[in-house]
Amino acid sequence: GMSTLHGACPFAKPKAKAKDGGKKQKASIQLDFEWVDRKSESKVVISVRPHLTESWAALELADTASKEDIKRQYHLLSRQHHPDKNQDDLEAATERFQRIKDAYQVLKDLDGELAFPWDQNPDKQQVVAGPQSVLVFAKIGMEACEEHHLKGLQLRHMAKTSGEVRALQFEPEVSADGFTTESWVSGLCMDSPHFVNHLVKIHRKDVVREESDEEESDEEEFSSNFMESEDEGPL
Numbered sequence: 001g002m003s004t005l006h007g008a009c010p011f012a013k014p015k016a017k018a019k020d021g022g023k024k025q026k027a028s029i030q031l032d033f034e035w036v037d038r039k040s041e042s043k044v045v046i047s048v049r050p051h052l053t054e055s056w057a058a059l060e061l062a063d064t065a066s067k068e069d070i071k072r073q074y075h076l077l078s079r080q081h082h083p084d085k086n087q088d089d090l091e092a093a094t095e096r097f098q099r100i101k102d103a104y105q106v107l108k109d110l111d112g113e114l115a116f117p118w119d120q121n122p123d124k125q126q127v128v129a130g131p132q133s134v135l136v137f138a139k140i141g142m143e144a145c146e147e148h149h150l151k152g153l154q155l156r157h158m159a160k161t162s163g164e165v166r167a168l169q170f171e172p173e174v175s176a177d178g179f180t181t182e183s184w185v186s187g188l189c190m191d192s193p194h195f196v197n198h199l200v201k202i203h204r205k206d207v208v209r210e211e212s213d214e215e216e217s218d219e220e221e222f223s224s225n226f227m228e229s230e231d232e233g234p235l
Helices: 002-008 012-019 053-058 067-080 087-107 130-147 149-160 211-232
Strands: 031-036 043-050 125-128 164-174 180-190 198-207
Touching: 031 130, 031 149, 043 130, 043 149, 053 087, 067 087, 125 130, 130 149, 130 164, 130 180, 130 198, 149 180, 149 198
Parallel strands: none
Antiparallel strands: 031 043, 043 198, 125 164, 164 180, 180 198
16 A cells, blocks of 8 residues: 555655655646526526736736736836846846746736735635635535536635635625625635645525515514404403
């Protein structure tokens, strides 16, 4: 079994690691899946994206930056760090310049899709460990994860291995007619040994249909009967 293998050759693991400079390529996943209740039109929509944390850092931008912001910042930084302008430290400038170019290639088509407005929502913040985050996501996204079992498992595995998950939980909003409740959770899954940082967005819409009207009318009937019987009762 595995244990004898490790026992026999204790150096197998470190050696393999050192070969690529000790940096293991971390995995990234991209998922989009949803669940819709045909009858009531209730739905759950889940998206999982690599957050591209290092690219945002390379451009010194917040993930809430617009497409315009990204372009402007790229031009600014690439001029500033251009090797021609930094002859005194050419090697560092060349590396920095390349990082800026690479980051721009990765981010240039984004326009707020990876926004995670953490600092703007102090009242909605929750910091949990990886395994706990699975419960946070399941609470609002369960049906979609059950219907798309494999995608649900991928999300669960990625979240579970995260060292820390920052979750923003937005209070459910009820529509004017009272029939629709919408809730949102965004989670930034960080510090996994196996995965790059990922942004998980879950949107849930619960629609209550006709059945509830009947229940309400039953309730009204019940309460009026209850009131009458009270009046009629012997004093």
